[in-house]
Amino acid sequence: MTLLMIPGPVALHQRVLNAMAKPMINHRSKEFANIYEECVSILKDVFHTKNDIFILSGSGTSGMEAAVSNVVDGDDVITTVNGKFGARFKKIAELYGNAIPVEYRWGNSVELDDIKKALENGAKVVTMVHNETSVGILNPAKEVAALAKKYDALFIMDGISSIGGVDAPIDKWGVDIAIAGSQKCLAAPPGLVAISVSEKAWKRIEETRAPYYLDMKEYRRYANKEVTQTPYTPAIPLFFALQEALRMLREEGMQERIKRHRRCAEAVRKAMEAMGLELFPCLNEISRHSNTVTAVNMPEGITDKQLRDGMREKGVLIAGGQGHLAGKIFRIGHMGIISAKEVLLTIEALESVLAEHGIGTGEGVAAAEQVLKI
């Protein structure tokens, strides 16, 4: 079986796979309500929030669009961009209002001063991708949330590939709308997106006309019915899977899970360093390397195709660069249920493929083992 080390969809545990094979149920029944409510309840712990959480049947992108379209109606939106998903927020903001981009080269760090300047001009919504999957950087969501609050702006955080794997306390930071994808750190299949909504965001949502399928007011109305439900038929098997994945998360414990992600990421980074490879992101004092995906500059002497085909032949799937970074970087996903074993297998395969092209030091596995204490 192929080892999935791409930054989502992630490998699924057999328990989660089995859950999907359960017979179909009525989506307007107490049976479905119980599943939905349990998912929301665990997600509130994962998000560290008392805000409402809703689960939509759609990809992470549908969640990004739900967030923007429910609070923006011709308004200015500060969109921080330092990767593909930040750029996506900008495009969505342009559909519903005016994007005020605070833009950097992909992989470069966000500077707070730039956002502050943009806020001083009066925009009342800020979007940021917490973990920019495309470049392996963890953006300063905490700091930007505080800034947004100071200027009375709503803060929308794409936590699609961070929530459930790294620390992201929604209420403590003051994130008005946070988005988590099912197929990333939550270790469920793709197709669901969880969205938290603050009281402050609700005030704006109530006066905004949203697209029909993404109208959060309807999700709230149906969640508050006598039997909790979704306005439109939900992707039921994915809820079966999410419930099981969230139970597994609860069994592990959120703090343990964050630690595991940190340890696996640290092992990957140390291995890259020991192998003589360069990490792609350019950090400043408030940005960090991602603990869920590592982006590495493509070394000379091998093409993207050679590298990824070679890895695939050894049974490991990794990702390439997106957009203009295609061929220039490669990315290793290490989120969800990934443990030391998968990390080591990946580094071993990588060393072996690179060695075939005369690249690397052969010291990657040992460096990773040291971090993983194996």
Added chain:
Amino acid sequence: MTLLMIPGPVALHQRVLNAMAKPMINHRSKEFANIYEECVSILKDVFHTKNDIFILSGSGTSGMEAAVSNVVDGDDVITTVNGKFGARFKKIAELYGNAIPVEYRWGNSVELDDIKKALENGAKVVTMVHNETSVGILNPAKEVAALAKKYDALFIMDGISSIGGVDAPIDKWGVDIAIAGSQKCLAAPPGLVAISVSEKAWKRIEETRAPYYLDMKEYRRYANKEVTQTPYTPAIPLFFALQEALRMLREEGMQERIKRHRRCAEAVRKAMEAMGLELFPCLNEISRHSNTVTAVNMPEGITDKQLRDGMREKGVLIAGGQGHLAGKIFRIGHMGIISAKEVLLTIEALESVLAEHGIGTGEGVAAAEQVLKI
């Protein structure tokens, strides 16, 4: 196990359930492309179309919104309404343009003259729900498609609960955008929606700004890439399931499947009649009883709750009325993989529950058996 006789989500075959438990794959791989392409290829036979077909990760409603929002930008839209889903089209049309409703009491028939009059006033888009699930009526899509064509208007058909179970030859009728739901006649789980797009519709789509997640231009662009893909991460396990469900459909044969749906529906209707119950829809010469869901007036002497709870206790789930029809009708879904066996079990349970309240003749099962030739 409970027998699911609601009008979607439908019961799934074990083969379809098993398919979902397969390990996760990369959605930008040849492996996923093969699955997507096979689904589209079989769906083209099911739709009887040479038009492009795309599969979106979302409920049927997201497909309805995709259809309208991709061709309407402030335009007049004739929305035929004789049930809940027609009313939904009207609401969606109001979001993107001006709805020109051609409206009837829910369950009453559509009159061609009314649509003709509306077309004479210049609207260039017509929406219709082919099989109005909420009231058990099959609307005259063929006739309305011909009318729309005559007036050079685009015809959008919600075939969510008809396509795959009843005759709906998209190209022959001239349907510009047709929508099928995964969880209805196709007998797959909920969460996917298939949309066909005619050349004429594309011309309009190319000049219309659609919501981000539902922009058909992006679905086309990604489908045409070297490796077929979707623009946003698809709900992969549901594609595994849809592939298997469509293979089963192909094994049965589309004509056989239509016959089976017709026979089961006829058996249900004859049984209702024999039991002294009244079907809800008011037909005219161009509308028909639905062959995928039967709507029945609630008999006196029993409440909706008593009826449906009683049925559930006997292991059969049926549906109530929606909106203002709650408590006034009940609905039996008979689509997907439903056969004579399930129909008879349902009627038997219904007779038994009604008998406990002194209602019915006890002649339902026999009447159904005669149609089913058992």
